[in-house]
Amino acid sequence: MRISDLILSKQEIKEDNARSKEINVYRIILLLCSTFTLLLWYLFINAFPDSYDPLWVRIAFSSLLILVFILTYFKNFADRIFYLNYLVFIIYSYHGMALIYENDFAIHYILEFIILVIMISLAFRSKKQIYIYLSLIFISYALVCLVFSDHFIEVFVNISLLGIFCAAILIFFDLRVETEKELRIREDLLNTVFNESPDAMFLVNPASSLITNCNDRAIGMFEFGDRKKVIGNNLNFLLKYPYSPGAWKNLKKKVGKKRFLIQELEFKATSNYTFWGSQAITEINVGKIIYWLVRITDITERVKDKKTIEENRKMLRQVVDLVPHQIFLKDNEGRFILVNKAVADNYETTSDNMIGKKDSDFSNSEEAKRFMEVDREVMDDMKIKIIPEEHLTDKTGFTRILQTTKMPFYLDDESKPGLLGIAIDITERVRDKQTIEENSKMLTQVIDLVPHQIYLKDSKGRYLLVNQGTADFHQLLKDEMIGKSDYDLLPEAEVNNLRKIEEDVIQKGRSRFIPEEIVTDKEGNKMIMNTIKMPFYLSDRQEMGILGINIDITERVTDKKTIEENREMLMKLINVLPHQIYLKDSKGKLLLVNQRLAEFHQMTVDEILGKSDFDLFPEEQARHFYNIEQQIINTGAAQNILEEYYYSKKGKIVINQTTKMPFNISGKNETGILGVNIDITEEKFAEKALRESEAKYKMLMAQASDGIYLSDQEGNILDANQKACEMFGYTLKEFLTINIKKLVDPKGLPDAPVRIPDNNDRQSIIVERRFLKKDGTPFTVELSAKLLEDGSHQAIIRDITERKRVERVLKDNEKKFRALIENSSDIILIVGEDFKLKFVSPSVTRILGFDPERLINKSLFEFIHADDIDSFSKFLSEILGEADRTHIIDEMRIRMNSGQYIYTEIVGTNMLLDPVVSGIIINCHDITKRKQTEKELLNTNFELDSFVYKASHDLKAPLRSVMGLIKLAKLESSDDKQHVYLDMMNKSVLSLDSFIKDLTQFSRNSRMEIEAREIKFDDIINESFGNLKFMDNVEKVTLNKILKIHTKFYSDLTRLSTIFNNLISNAFKYHRFENNNPYINIIIETNPERAMIIVEDNGQGIDQIHLDRVFEMFYRASETSYGSGLGLYIVKNAVNKLNGTIRVESAVNQGTSFIIVIPNLINKAEKNEG
Amino acid sequence: MKDNVNYVMLVDDNDTDNFIHKRVIELTGFANNIIVKSSGKSALEYLDTNKNNLSILPDVIFLDINMPIVDGFVFLYEYENFPESLRQKCKVVILSSSDNKKDIDRIVDNEYVINFITKPLSEEALEDLKKIL
Incomplete structure (x- = not known):
């Protein structure tokens, strides 16, 4: 028995098995009892002939038992038969008792009775029934003893004997039943554990890895649906990856260990759903066979959780790493548990490298000591501590200032607190503060040195800060000015105007530039100021103020007027020039352009001013110009660029000849560029087109499949392409030394004299000409020559030798084909789709007597015999249905010119799709003669047949008569001698008869279909x-x-x-x-x-x-x-x-x-x- | 049929054959009366004349196929026009020297023909015939 069966058979099957076992026990007992009783009878009667023991009773019992035995084989009775059985057993027992009584308690009958009781007891199903049975027997027996036995001791002995015996049986059965029950409970328990387990269990044969059984959970987990689908599969079948550690080969290596566990394997259910599981394997021995009990637990959730935590932790690490501040976690001993990238970077190491190490491993001893003291304090007092400025020296020796926060931090797995620290690098911040202070000081000095007026006012117009220039203008001391407003310093009308502007600046938050502001100074002089006022946020007052700069331009303004006049004149001048003229500053901004340039960019002069090349040209081009211009500015040397491509933003291409020279812009005190562009686009394009056309021409010549040569007026070859050289068999070098006239085949000359084209030949002339190759072989070409303007001529020559040959062959073929058709004894027709005749071979005249010309466009059906029209239509539709296949109609009557009909065989092919034929080709073969012959043959055959039939009959009839007569003669004569003759006659007649028969048969055989x-x-x-x-x-x-x-x-x-x-x-x-x-x-x-x-x-x-x-x-x-x-x-x-x-x-x-x-x-x- | 046939009719144009067949029938005692007709036509006439007198109509007609004018086939064709009672009584047996399969097939298909016997008529053939009558 296999352990798989033991464990896994269903409860019902088990009960079935148990029952069938029980029934078998019954059957054995029944058989034993039935034979036992008869055998004992024989023994007893032999030994004690006097005893009372009627044989018929025993036989009756015996046969009753046999009957019960047989009945057990009928399924329908099997359940109920027990009761009948019990009845028989009890009666049987009473019979045993009766025998004991009848034979005066003879010991052998008592023994028989006891054995009988034992056997019967075995047959009972439950303990209860045994109790009832035994007590019934015991009481009856005791009663019998008491009633019928006088002897007290005998009664006692008998009763005790049976009593002890019954008790013994009871105890024995009790034990047996208990053991069985216990076994069953254990088995049930095992089953429950196996079947109800939340894990999938498999029994596997370790030698082959084949699954021999599994529990219900396994079927569910792997979605098998049926246990049969599992059994016999390989264990690897369950895995997602057949080479994972759970794979058979890897498991085999562990054989020898009694138990082992493989964590986190990926399994795959039949529906391809995959999950994580652990695989526990226990080796169990069943007899000599070793099985593996494989337990697979679904740990998908657990694995998922684990993965999530890991991911979270990873994410945290990344986030922490991204924080620019230093974050670290230390344990109670001061060892780093976690540091972020910022910390590691600070020490120029990696975070992993720092884990588990202390400050002392990175910082110098003094710092480390200081850190650790603070750490201790935080951890012991359990307080958060902030160190505003901590100085820390990094590996390069640079001291950084950190603002550090340290707090106690309980780690999950330790009782003592650790420490979480965050250090923010404030080095830059501290340093900036110092710089600002210094800058401020410097600024004051600088602005004092500036010759212009610089000042700062609050929103009400009161001066907060002024420079020396401002103070000087108002003829006050710097400090005196602070707190005063313009109302205290300037005439009121001017100030009102000024305030308006300033308030506007503050409100809109936008700078104002006043190019020419008239300010009256203390002496009453009108000064022209170039003023900039800008909003300025006063952080300490939290309001907007005004920062202003006034530049005295009084002198400049007077100069400007003169300059402008000059400039106007210049502009007029340059606008007249057809070239583009422009002036740029050092940054490339156009300061001055002429009309021409503006036109080029399709703008007005005013629009274009102030723009740079970057606004006008594509980026790349602008960059190129800018570079050149910078070079000119730097070197001071003018540049003349002969050919420069200008791609305007609108995609227009212009080619300019450009001259650029440095130009000192006096007003700006810088070097700009003065440039002149002369447009040479058209010239350049013309040049280019010429070049391209020449290149194309060269290419055409080189690649042409025809030979091309160029010769001068005399016929000397000036140029030729490769193909031309190949045709004549010369190299190019040789070919260029030859006069084309010398290459002409003199034999061909008389037909086509050489003629050099003259001026009248504006068109090309095309002639066929025979030339000689270098080796002397002639070849025919088609020559197309054209006279060029300079008197030379160009010719294209094409070798048509092959074409000539093919033409000739075609002509021959056509001739042959014509002859064939004209002389054919068949009529060949071509009809169109409408069955009208398109072509009729001349043979029609000979065969049908028609004029072929007259038949064209007549319908084909006109010539078909009325009776054949149907079959002919069918034939035509077959042809139409299938292109390019030949169809044949055996017999068709066609009308002749004379009105008579001839028999023809017609062969048709649909060639409508063939572009050359585009019709149906029909071939009519005259079979009139064949038809006649056939008819004659049929007639002859028929005549012959009739003749043979008639002849054989006429020959046979008299023979039969003779045979009848012979028979008759034999009947009517009793003369033996005559009988002999008659028999001989009969034989001869028979032989003749059979010969006639043979002849007839032979004649039939050769002719009949x-x-x-x-x-x-x-x-x-x-x-x-x-x-x-x-x-x-x-x-x-x-x-x-x-x-x-x-x-x-x-x-x-x-x-x-x-x-x-x-x-x-x-x-x-x-x-x-x-x-x-x-x-x-x-x-x-x-x-x-x-x-x-x-x-x-x-x-x-x-x-x-x-x-x-x-x-x-x-x-x-x-x-x-x-x-x-x-x-x-x-x-x-x-x-x-x-x-x-x-x-x-x-x-x-x-x-x-x-x-x-x-x-x-x-x-x-x-x-x-x- | 156990008793002898009362009337038989021989239809054959060949007198020798008629003689032989008549003799054979006489000798074997196959029939009590023998009517001999030397042409199909005279046979048909006989039947037509006596079509209402069933008692002297033949029980068996031995018919030759190959005869001038009214041959076996024509005879059978005409025979179909006789009344039902006559056709019931007179059974036709073909007696021919032809063993042409085509002839045999053609004639045996006729519903009134009960047998085909190749000439010469023999005692055995008559005995066989007796069995199927």
Whole structure:
């Protein structure tokens, strides 16, 4: 028994097994009891003949038990039979008791009774029933003893004996039942554990990795659906990756360990759903077989959680790393547990490298000591501590200032607190503060030095800060100015105006530039100021103020006027020039342009001013100009660029010749650029087009498939392409030294004299000309020459030798084809889709007497006999239906010019799709003569047939009469001698009769059509044999037919009959009747292709010398033969007619066999029927 | 049929054959009366004349196929026009020297023909015939 069965069989199956076991026990007990009782009777009667023991009672019981035994085999009774059984047992027991009583408590009967009780007890199902049974027996027995026995001791002994005995049985059964129960509980427990386990369990054969069983959970987990689908599978089947650690090969390495566990494997259910699981394997021994109990726990959730935590932690690390501040976690001992990238960077190491190390490993001892003291304090006091400025020296020795926060931090797995620290680098911030202070100081000094007025006002216009220049203007001290407003310093009207502007600046938050502001100073002088006022946020007052700069430009303004006048004149001048003229500052901004330039950019002059090349040209181009200009500015050397491409933003291309020179812009005190662009686009494009066309020409010449040459007026070759050289067989170098006139084949000259094209030939002239190659072989070319303006000429030559040849062949072919069609005895027609004649071969005149010309466009149907129109239409539709295939109609009557009809065979091919023919080709072949011959032949055949029929009948009729007369004579005469004569006469007449029959058959065979019909061989053979029934000795021959008709066989019935008739009658006629056992065997086997027929006998046989000739006409191989010599000849002919083969094997006095193979005409027959 | 046939009719144009057949029937005692007709036409006439007198109509007609004018086939064609009672009584047996299969097939298909016997008529043939009558 297999452990798999033990553990996994379903409860019901188990109960079934238990029951069948119980029933078997019953059956054994029943059999034992039934034999036991009879055997004991025999023993007892022999030993104690006097005892009372009627045999019939025992036999009755015995047979009753046997009956019960038999009934147990009927399923329907099996359950109820126990009760009947119990009844029999109890009666049987009472019978035992009765015997004891009747025989005066004889000891052997008591023993029998005890054994009987033991056996019966075994048969009971439950303890209860045994109790009832035993107490019943015991009480009855005690009563019997008490009532019928006088002797007190005897009663006591008897009762005790049975009592002890019954008790013993009870105890024994109790024990047995208990053990069984315990086993069952354990088994149930095991089953429950196995089946109800939340894990999937498999029993696996460790030697093969095949699963031998599994629990329900496993089926659910892997979605098998059915236990059968699991069993027999390989364990690897469960895995997602067959090479993972749970794979068979890897598991095998662990064999020897009794238990092992593989964590986190990926498994795959049949639905391809994958999950994580752990695999625990326990090796268990069942007898000699080792099994693996594989327990798979679904730990997908756990694994998922773990992965999530890991991911979270990773994310945290990344986030922490991204924080620019230093974050670290230390344990109670001061070792780093976690540091972020900023910390690690600070020490120029990696975070991993720092874990587990202390400050002392990175910082110098003094710092480390200081850090650790603080750390200790935080951890011991459990307080957050912030160190505003901590100085820390990094690896490069640079001191950084950090603002550090340290707080106690409880780590999960430690009782003592750790420390979480965040250090923010404030080095820069501290440093910035210092710088600002310094800058502020410096700024004051600087602004004091500036010759302009610089000042800062609050929103109310009060001065907060002024520079020396401002103070000087107002003729006050700097400090005196602070707190004053313009109202205190300037005339009111001016100030009102000023305040308006300033308030506007503050409100809108936008700078204002006042190019020319008139300010009156203390002396009353009007000063022209260039003023900038800008909003300025006063952080300490939290309001907007005004920062202003006033520049005195009084002098400058007066100069400007003169300059502008000059400039206007200049502008007029430059606008007149056709070139672009411009002036740029050092940054490339256009300061001055002429009209021309503005036009180029499609702008007005005003629009374009102030723009740079970057606004006007694509980035790349602008960058290029800028670089050149910077170079000019730097070196101070003018540059003349002969050819420069300008791509305007609008995509226009212009080519300029440009001159750029440095130009000192006095007003700006910087070097700018003065440039002049002269447009040379058109010239350049013309040049380029010329170059390209020349290149194209060169390419064309080189790649042309025709030869091209250029010659001067005299015919000297100036240039030629490769192809031309190849044609003539010269190299280019040689070719250039040759005059084209010398290459002309002089033989061809008379036909086409050489002519150099003259000025009148504006068009190309094309001629065919024969040239000679370098090796002297002539070749024909088509030459196309054109006179060029300078008197030279260019020619294109094409080799047409091949074309000429093909043309000639085509012409020949056409000629042949024409001849063929014209002289054909067939009529060849081409008709269009509408069946109108498109072409008619001239032969129509000869055959039908029509004029071919007149037939064109007439309908084809006009010439078809009215009776044939239908079949002809069908024929045409077949042709139309299938292109390029030839269709034939055997017989069609066509009208001649004379109105008569001739028979033709018509062959048609649909070539409508052929572009050359585009019609149906129809070939009419005159078969009138053939038709006539056929008709005549048919007539002749019919006449012959009638003749043979008539002749054979007329020959036969008198013969039959003679035969009748002979018979009659024999009947009416009793003279023996006369009988002999009459018999001889009869024999001769019979022989003549059969000869006539042979002749008729032969004549039929050669002429009649084959008619395929289903052949019933049995009927044919019987009929042939029936024909022999009046012959002598017929009863001596045994006919054996072995017919293996696997397939229906179709052939010609008449001919097969002829064959069988002849062969069977031959076999019979030439038999040896003295032979002990003359026989004729006919073996026939058919299949879809053929029939094999063997006719064999053990007769006289044929001598080897005759064997080759037996099938010859009138050849007779036997001396005893009274046949015509036609039989086998007819057979041979008939077999040939059926396309079969016949051969003969024979040995003298041994026998002869004819082997015939005839094809099965089943297909032909079915076609006929279909 | 156990008793002898009362009337038989021989229809054959060949007198020799008629003689032989008559003799054979006489000798074997196949029939009590023999009517001999030497042409199909005279045979038909006889039947037509006596078509209402069933008692002297033949039980068996031995018919030759190959006869001038009214041959076996024509005879059978005409025979179909006789009343039902006559056709019930007179059974036709073909007696011919032809063993042409086509002839035999054609004529045996006729519903009034009960047998085909190849000439010459023999005792065995008559005995066989007796069995199927």
